[in-house]
Ligand code: HEC
Ligand code: HEC
């Protein structure tokens with residue numbers, strides 16, 4: 001899709017106005033043991049609530065021991081939801097247009113960060129030991145969701161504290177470790193479970209590794225399911241996440257386990273739920289190779305690439321949201337510039353040509369992102385895009401693609417770009433590579 005309209009006003013300046021209109025919520029006083037309280041504070045400092053809700057299901061009013069969502073001006077999810085919430089409401093859109101002339105473009109452009117899992121009730125369903133491992137090496141759990149969990153720059157102790165907090169939030173309702181009491185399961189029982197799983201309609205939202213469940217249920221089908229399927233995990237990981245008893249209860253009535261669950265109850269009897277649970281826990285899983293994208297960045301396009309193209313199709317569309325020009329945004333340049341999401345920031349502004357040419361700051365020194373750091377090496381801008389492709393085997397998997405055991409996840413010290421989003425399509429990487437090889441010309445060829 002080409003949205004190029006080179007003369008239109010840029011996005012960065014608008015969110016600045018949006019930011020200014022937002023209110024700040026109040027904080028609650030916690031009632032947690034010291035380790036859990038430490039975890040709560042770490043999550044606040046790392047800004048997990050820019051993306052996740054952290055609800056305290058036991059709170060009758062306010063946030064209780066949960067964490068209040070970061071104000072909308074900073075919140076990737078609630079701001080996008082606010083904007084998309086006016087879709088189909090001509091009066092509301094007309095009202096917003098008076099302040100934000102590009103409101104209609106926002107409605108067209110925003111697809112990501114509008115619905116992410118709540119972490120507050122997670123340990124009612126998921127073993128805290130899994131959560132701890134996930135924080136070390138996050139991977140693609142939800143194949144219908146484009147976005148990825150970001151790598152964390154937290155110490156082992158800090159991650160322990162985070163998990164202690166997420167566990168304490170649910171008190172006695174949190175999953176206990178261990179798989180005691182699980183009997184061996186034979187192939188007939190697994191097959192009965194598979195049939196029950198198919199009959200109950202589970203594959204309309206869920207996949208299970210690379211196992212082909214229902215012909216025709218591919219990425220297009222799941223996209224058409226929309227929000228109902230968006231957050232449905234790949235059930236291939238259930239055996240690492242959910243003990244059997246919890247699993248059976250969840251299948252019968254999701255909200256009986258997790259009051260925040262958005263999975264609809266499907267009227268499955270406890271007996272059938274038991275069969276399905278045994279299928280999910282014991283069926284052999286297929287882990288096919290994930291598709292690998294070949295990017296021939298060494299073969300440049302045989303045409304001139306302009307700054308406008310680079311900006312309209314990549315930097316201004318995707319990257320500015322974390323690499324803004326702080327001057328047009330009340331000093332906030334985003335996570336990759338002035339810092340955020342647990343990162344210190346590299347003072348990298350991708351909203352202006354001057355910013356791109358200025359490059360980033362590492363160890364107190366300005367470093368170019370458009371020139372090779374050493375002869376024969378890709379410029380840092382290209383290297384970051386290629387790293388994201390390398391991470392994708394573990395971090396971005398289409399349904400039924402399986403899991404590549406050999407794929408490395410993002411390195412928190414050097415994450416690929418765009419952070420938390422799918423890699424750029426190969427043709428866009430090639431476009432950037434060509435622009436760089438042509439000397440990274442600026443507006444009107446400067
Ligand atoms: C930029 C947005 C973003 C931020 C900030 C973020 N996350 Fe996530 N997180 C995600 C996304 C997207 C997923 C879903 C990944 C998936 O399921 O494929 C996720 C998933 C998770 C999960 C797995 C949930 C499950 O179902 O098991 C945990 C745990 C988690 N995040 C913890 C954290 C913590 C702790 C922080 C802060 C230190 C944090 N996240 C910050 C985007 C974010
Ligand atoms: C104050 C409101 C606001 C906040 C906060 C916000 N965004 Fe956005 N976001 C927007 C608007 C408006 C657009 C559309 C811009 C345009 O069309 O030029 C957008 C578009 C995007 C896009 C491109 C479209 C898409 O869905 O892929 C990405 C990526 C994005 N935002 C990421 C983020 C991330 C990550 C965060 C949190 C770190 C964030 N945004 C926080 C308002 C916001």
Ligand code: HEC
Nearest residue numbers: 200201202205228231232233238241251260261262263266
């Ligand atoms: C309409 C879509 C839909 C259907 C149909 C559906 N689910 Fe789900 N399921 C979801 C969503 C969405 C979630 C995530 C819920 C949440 O995070 O609260 C989920 C979560 C789960 C989980 C938790 C997995 C994990 O790793 O955390 C299990 C187990 C599960 N579903 C099993 C089933 C079974 C078994 C069936 C069929 C009886 C089924 N689902 C049918 C949407 C669906």
Ligand code: HEC
Nearest residue numbers: 318319322335336343344345346380381384417418419420
């Ligand atoms: C969700 C936020 C986010 C998005 C979106 C994003 N970045 Fe980043 N970017 C970061 C963070 C955070 C860092 C690392 C900051 C640090 O090290 O403190 C970073 C670092 C970088 C670096 C330096 C890499 C190095 O050599 O260490 C480059 C280059 C970069 N980003 C380019 C991009 C490009 C190009 C895009 C769009 C395709 C993009 N970023 C999108 C957050 C983001």
